[in-house]
Amino acid sequence: MGIGVSIGALPRPGTEAVAAEGAAASTRRRDWRKPVESIAIPVGAILVALVLFGVFVALTGRNALAVYHQMFRGSFGTWFSFQNTLLRAAPLMLTALATALPLRLGLVVLGGEGAMVLGGLAAAAVGVHLHAPLSVKIGMLAAGALMGGLWMAGAGALRAYRGVNETIATLLLNYIAIALLNHMVEGPLRDPASLNKPSTLPIGDDNMLGNLPGLDVHWGLAFGVIACLGFWFLMQRTTFGFAARMVGGNVRAALLNGLPVKRLIVIATFLGGLAAGLAGAVEVAAIHGNANASLVTGYGYTGVLVAFIARANPLAVIPVALLLGGIGASGGLLQRVFELPDATVSVLQGVIFISILFSDSLYGRRWRRARAVAA
Amino acid sequence: MSAAAGVALGLVGGAVRISTPFLFVSLGECLTEKSGRVNLGLEGTLVMGAMAAYGVSYLTHSPWLGVLAAGGCGVVLGALHAWLCSRPRVNDVAVGIALMLFGIGLAFFLGKPLVGPTAPHLPAVSLGWWSRSTQVRSALQVNALFVLGLATTVLVRFLLDRTRWGLIVRTVGESADAARAMGYDINRVRRRATMAGGFLAGVGGSFLSLFYPGSWNEGLSSGQGLMAVALVIFARWDPVRCLLASLLFGAASALGPALQSVGVTSGYYLFNAAPYALTLLIIVMTSSRDRALVGQPAELQVAR
Numbered sequence: 001m002g003i004g005v006s007i008g009a010l011p012r013p014g015t016e017a018v019a020a021e022g023a024a025a026s027t028r029r030r031d032w033r034k035p036v037e038s039i040a041i042p043v044g045a046i047l048v049a050l051v052l053f054g055v056f057v058a059l060t061g062r063n064a065l066a067v068y069h070q071m072f073r074g075s076f077g078t079w080f081s082f083q084n085t086l087l088r089a090a091p092l093m094l095t096a097l098a099t100a101l102p103l104r105l106g107l108v109v110l111g112g113e114g115a116m117v118l119g120g121l122a123a124a125a126v127g128v129h130l131h132a133p134l135s136v137k138i139g140m141l142a143a144g145a146l147m148g149g150l151w152m153a154g155a156g157a158l159r160a161y162r163g164v165n166e167t168i169a170t171l172l173l174n175y176i177a178i179a180l181l182n183h184m185v186e187g188p189l190r191d192p193a194s195l196n197k198p199s200t201l202p203i204g205d206d207n208m209l210g211n212l213p214g215l216d217v218h219w220g221l222a223f224g225v226i227a228c229l230g231f232w233f234l235m236q237r238t239t240f241g242f243a244a245r246m247v248g249g250n251v252r253a254a255l256l257n258g259l260p261v262k263r264l265i266v267i268a269t270f271l272g273g274l275a276a277g278l279a280g281a282v283e284v285a286a287i288h289g290n291a292n293a294s295l296v297t298g299y300g301y302t303g304v305l306v307a308f309i310a311r312a313n314p315l316a317v318i319p320v321a322l323l324l325g326g327i328g329a330s331g332g333l334l335q336r337v338f339e340l341p342d343a344t345v346s347v348l349q350g351v352i353f354i355s356i357l358f359s360d361s362l363y364g365r366r367w368r369r370a371r372a373v374a375a
Numbered sequence: 376m377s378a379a380a381g382v383a384l385g386l387v388g389g390a391v392r393i394s395t396p397f398l399f400v401s402l403g404e405c406l407t408e409k410s411g412r413v414n415l416g417l418e419g420t421l422v423m424g425a426m427a428a429y430g431v432s433y434l435t436h437s438p439w440l441g442v443l444a445a446g447g448c449g450v451v452l453g454a455l456h457a458w459l460c461s462r463p464r465v466n467d468v469a470v471g472i473a474l475m476l477f478g479i480g481l482a483f484f485l486g487k488p489l490v491g492p493t494a495p496h497l498p499a500v501s502l503g504w505w506s507r508s509t510q511v512r513s514a515l516q517v518n519a520l521f522v523l524g525l526a527t528t529v530l531v532r533f534l535l536d537r538t539r540w541g542l543i544v545r546t547v548g549e550s551a552d553a554a555r556a557m558g559y560d561i562n563r564v565r566r567r568a569t570m571a572g573g574f575l576a577g578v579g580g581s582f583l584s585l586f587y588p589g590s591w592n593e594g595l596s597s598g599q600g601l602m603a604v605a606l607v608i609f610a611r612w613d614p615v616r617c618l619l620a621s622l623l624f625g626a627a628s629a630l631g632p633a634l635q636s637v638g639v640t641s642g643y644y645l646f647n648a649a650p651y652a653l654t655l656l657i658i659v660m661t662s663s664r665d666r667a668l669v670g671q672p673a674e675l676q677v678a679r
Contacts, residue, residue, distance in 0.1 A: 108472070163663055168608075172605065172652075176652055179645060350476045350478075350480045353477065357465055357469055361462035
């Protein structure tokens with residue numbers, strides 16, 4: 001038995017506790033190895049991916065260094081492009097949490113896209129029925145987050161109580177969510193005035209979320225950072241987090257200790273869905289002003305990648321989301337300058353993902369060899 | 376013709392026409408999963424196969440060479456999957472997701488110049504010669520790949536159940552320890568099963584671009600590769616049931632267009648979600664918290 005999967009070398013609370021008890025020198029040596037590994041290996045994997053992608057670009061007859069130079073210019077190089085990066089990183093932080101949180105329990109959830117789409121739809125549907133600007137904003141964000149949370153908790157409940165594989169279930173739910181969005185936008189919720197691009201009724205300019213003070217970046221960025229910090233606190237500093245990590249480390253031990261494993265799964269997927277739903281609500285409340293097919297962005301799938309690179313650590317999600325947001329932001333420039341297809345960004349993301357997964361096999365490698373020699 | 380008959384005909388036609396990619400991907404996945412490993416990346420293989428088949432068919436004017444190229448792409452992606460999964464502590468579900476994103480991205484990248492030009496299609500056999508109705512005749516256009524799929528179903532079943540090679544694959548899938556004790560190289564068996572499965576999935580992709588819908592564009596696959604993976608669970612890892620399930624899914628995918636053709640347009644998008652909802656419903660009904668599924672390889676992670 002055992003639920004789902006374990007990924008690579010996620011910290012496991014059981015072994016941590018044992019390690020903390022033994023104060024031997026070897027444990028202390030491992031203590032400094034761990035943080036070094038956990039930074040050096042992902043960074044190394046990303047560098048390897050960049051080299052591989054550079055070779056790929058060179059094979060298409062372009063100067064790889066020039067491409068990277070433009071990528072940097074289009075993502076972090078100028079204030080304008082950096083704000084574009086921040087705009088993309090905000091939803092990525094939230095959708096990454098939708099995968100990262102269940103991943104700590106050993107569940108591979110890919111439902112961020114569907115939860116985000118339905119969160120946006122719910123936000124738009126609620127927004128037009130409220131009137132005072134403040135209540136519209138709060139109502140939309142709450143409705144979107146709740147919708148995403150319930151949608152994802154459904155998949156969590158199927159996993160916990162029926163043993164339905166959560167990876168496949170959430171993928172299917174993504175397609176169903178997009179079909180629901182199309183149905184509602186074309187039918188019951190359609191604004192008759194939206195001709196070319198069927199949309200819901202606009203929420204009105206006064207009710208839009210607006211930008212952070214001094215920036216051209218909307219409030220979603222703040223929500224993303226706060227959510228990452230909050231979820232980090234939840235996972236590392238609370239009993240819930242400890243219990244959840246224990247389920248991910250060894251589900252049998254968790255059951256023997258009387259932990260409510262099924263309830264923990266449902267709660268973790270609910271919280272993850274909450275974040276993804278909020279991302280959808282922010283897209284509507286801060287960018288589009290209504291719900292339509294533009295909500296289907298692929299942020300949900302990029303979020304999965306962010307969560308895996310961040311090794312399901314909510315704090316690490318912030319820089320990784322910035323990196324991938326930057327790669328996404330530079331896509332337009334690559335198209336214009338080098339006539340590279342828009343799928344270039346997806347290829348680079350795929351190469352990074354594969355490289356990161358490969359690097360899972362490198363954790364603890366040198367340490368194991370050293371111990372074998374000593375013994 | 377009455378509306379009900381029109382819908383029924385649309386569903387039968389859909390079952391024959393749309394089921395082929397489902398069939399090839401699910402047979403490939405079945406083979407891979409029998410060896411105890413899950414390849415969630417077959418969606419990427421399917422799209423890569425569709426692109427490669429279209430490109431090669433366009434360049435060589437031979438659709439069958441295109442089919443072979445698609446299979447070849449599948450073998451390469453399968454080998455990549457198997458190599459990554461053979462590393463210690465690398466999770467096969469995650470590798471599948473990565474290869475899915477990578478395969479789709481690479482296919483769109485390389486396939487950019489192929490959006491537009493027309494490539495020669497695969498031949499079809501018309502089984503509707505007895506009818507005067509054009510609808511019946513177009514519904515019963517059976518593609519050569521579908522016939523090949525029927526033969527492959529029997530072949531995979533025979534390979535798995537009746538040959539020494541099949542026995543080794545099943546042993547590895549049921550108990551890696553036992554297979555190792557008997558001296559088999561687990562990773563090699565799984566690598567071959569994954570590569571063979573990738574070949575079949577790639578061939579399934581060639582059907583998309585070379586017969587139906589019959590062109591290359593970025594919206595070609597709508598998750599058929601993913602549904603096929605779920606379908607294997609439903610089919611209880613049995614090739615013949617994979618065939619029946621594929622026909623059922625083909626019919627479900629045709630529900631929206633069939634209803635639209637007789638004038639039912641409200642809820643078009645909801646009917647388009649029918650295959651996904653059906654897949655979900657089926658895996659919910661066939662899953663169980665307490666016992667392993669009948670026919671499930673014991674080493675498999677995805678069904679736990």
